[in-house]
Amino acid sequence: MDxxxxxxxxxxxxxxxxxxxxxxxxxxARARNVERLGRYHRTLKPGLNFVIPYIDRVYPMIDLxxxxxxxxxxxxxxxxxxxxxxxxxxxxxxxxxxAAAYEIANYIQAVEQLTVTTLRNxxxxxxxxxTLTSRDTINSQLRGVLxxxxxxxxxxxxxVEIKAIDPPKTIKDAMEKQMRAERDKRAAILxxxxxxxxxILxxxxxxxxxxxxxxxxxxxAILEAEGQSRAIDQVFQAxxxxxxxxxxxxxxxxxxxxxxxxxxxxxxxxxxxxVTSALTGVSKAFTEALPRSAATREEEAPESSxxxxxxxxxxxxxxEAVADAQEADPKGPRQLTPGLQEPSPFPxxxxxxxxxxx
Numbered sequence: 001m002d003x004x005x006x007x008x009x010x011x012x013x014x015x016x017x018x019x020x021x022x023x024x025x026x027x028x029a030r031a032r033n034v035e036r037l038g039r040y041h042r043t044l045k046p047g048l049n050f051v052i053p054y055i056d057r058v059y060p061m062i063d064l065x066x067x068x069x070x071x072x073x074x075x076x077x078x079x080x081x082x083x084x085x086x087x088x089x090x091x092x093x094x095x096x097x098x099a100a101a102y103e104i105a106n107y108i109q110a111v112e113q114l115t116v117t118t119l120r121n122x123x124x125x126x127x128x129x130x131t132l133t134s135r136d137t138i139n140s141q142l143r144g145v146l147x148x149x150x151x152x153x154x155x156x157x158x159x160v161e162i163k164a165i166d167p168p169k170t171i172k173d174a175m176e177k178q179m180r181a182e183r184d185k186r187a188a189i190l191x192x193x194x195x196x197x198x199x200i201l202x203x204x205x206x207x208x209x210x211x212x213x214x215x216x217x218x219x220x221a222i223l224e225a226e227g228q229s230r231a232i233d234q235v236f237q238a239x240x241x242x243x244x245x246x247x248x249x250x251x252x253x254x255x256x257x258x259x260x261x262x263x264x265x266x267x268x269x270x271x272x273x274x275v276t277s278a279l280t281g282v283s284k285a286f287t288e289a290l291p292r293s294a295a296t297r298e299e300e301a302p303e304s305s306x307x308x309x310x311x312x313x314x315x316x317x318x319x320e321a322v323a324d325a326q327e328a329d330p331k332g333p334r335q336l337t338p339g340l341q342e343p344s345p346f347p348x349x350x351x352x353x354x355x356x357x358x
Contacts, residue, residue, distance in 0.1 A: 018053045018054075021051075021053040021054075022050055022051055022052065022053050023048070023049075023050060024044055024048075024049045024050070024051055024058055025047070025048055025049070026044045026045065026046045026047060026049060026061065027046060027061070028046045029046070029063070029064045029065050030046060030061045030062065030063060030064060031043050031044065031045070031046075031061065031062045031064055031094075031097040032044040032058050032059060032060070032061050032062070032097075033058075033059045033062070033097060033098060033101050033102075034051060034056050034057065034058050034059070035056070035057045035059070036052070036055055036056050036057075037055060038057075040098065040102065041056060043097050043098055044058070059101065062094055062097045062100060062101065063094065064093070064094055064095075064097070065093065066091060066092070066093040066158060067091070067092055067093065067094075068089065068090070068091055069089070069090045069092070069108060069111070069112070070087075070088075070089050070090075070163070071087070071088050071089075071090065071112050071115060071116070072087070073085040073086060073087040073164070073166070074086055074087075074088075074116050074119065074120075076119060076120050076123045076124070077120070077123075077124060078123055078124070078126060078127055078128050078131055079124060079125060079126055079127045080127045080128055082128050082167060082168065082171060083168065084123070084128065084131065084165055084166060084167045084168075085164075085165070085166040086119060086123065086162060086164070086165050086166075087162070087163040087164045087165075087166075088115055088119065088142075088160060088161065088162055088163065089160070089161045089162075089163055090111060090112075090115060090146075090157065090159075090160055091157070091158045091159040091160070091161075092111060092150070092155050092156065092157045092158060093155070093156050093158060094107075094154060094155055095154055095155065095156050096154030097154065098154065099152065099153055099154030100153060100154040100155060103152060103153050103154060104153045107150070107153050107154075107155055110150075110153070111146065111150060111155065111157075114145075114146055114149055114150070115142065115146060115160070118141075118142050118145045118146065119138070119142060122138050122141045122142065123138065128167060128171065131165060132165055132167075135162050135165075138162060139159070139160050139161060139162060142160040143157055143158075143159065143160045146160060
């Protein structure tokens with residue numbers, strides 16, 4: 001083969017290789033540092049970039065997106081001398097590729113060690129119970145310290161989260177027993193409160209029901225009394241409006257006497273002395289008649305005979321009532337005081353007629 005042809009091919013290949021080394025394409029959200037003759041020259045931006053081959057040295061790409069790093073659990077001693085395992089997660093972002101490459105040798109390792117030391121300082125000032133309940137406080141303190149320390153490294157710490165805090169197994173068992181006792185205590189308190197409320201409500205219900213029953217009974221008694229009062233008043237007004245004579249009252253009195261003697265528990269029954277007067281009045285009411293003329297007497301003869309029969313039957317019924325009363329109390333009427341006579345329920349029957357009435 002011709003040596004000139006070989007030289008030409010070598011020159012062409014060298015030129016193509018040189019051109020390829022002069023062109024650098026950087027993806028989006030990436031950055032690459034360039035050193036010229038061993039000294040920092042510039043940072044390549046995303047897109048098409050040109051460098052001088054064999055003079056400029058292009059370093060590996062640096063990711064500018066937010067990154068998540070999970071560190072392995074670290075033993076931390078609390079204020080009450082208990083060792084707990086704390087697992088953390090860090091969210092950070094590279095903001096200055098030059099500082100991230102030249103200010104720190106390995107920023108990932110540096111952030112991890114800084115997180116561990118800061119976590120020990122923060123948790124060392126808390127007891128176990130406060131450590132378990134103060135995750136937000138620990139996260140904010142860690143973020144403040146890390147953001148201030150990593151600012152000169154070209155790194156911004158966005159968030160620091162604690163994934164888990166694992167106390168020793170014996171402490172876990174003690175905490176579970178304590179929580180179980182607390183829950184049993186709250187359950188007993190709630191049960192007692194429920195029973196107390198139930199008893200109070202039951203007592204209130206009984207009280208209200210008794211009050212309502214008493215009010216109902218009172219209203220019923222008032223209404224019944226008012227009804228009886230109105231009935232008595234109407235009867236009284238009707239009696240006075242119709243102006244009954246003593247004969248009618250005596251007849252009504254005789255009708256009530258058999259009912260008084262029919263009671264099952266009546267072992268003592270007083271027959272007033274006015275019964276004879278009442279019978280006399282009834283007899284006169286049925287036997288006496290106004291004077292009639294001869295023609296009238298002849299026309300009313302059948303009617304008078306029927307009236308006489310009715311009067312006889314009434315007198316016979318009155319006599320039977322008196323006999324029943326005497327059989328109920330053979331000893332006769334009893335008086336509480338000798339010489340005193342029981343007042344008559346019908347004083348009008350014993351009243352002597354005046355001259356005008358005669």
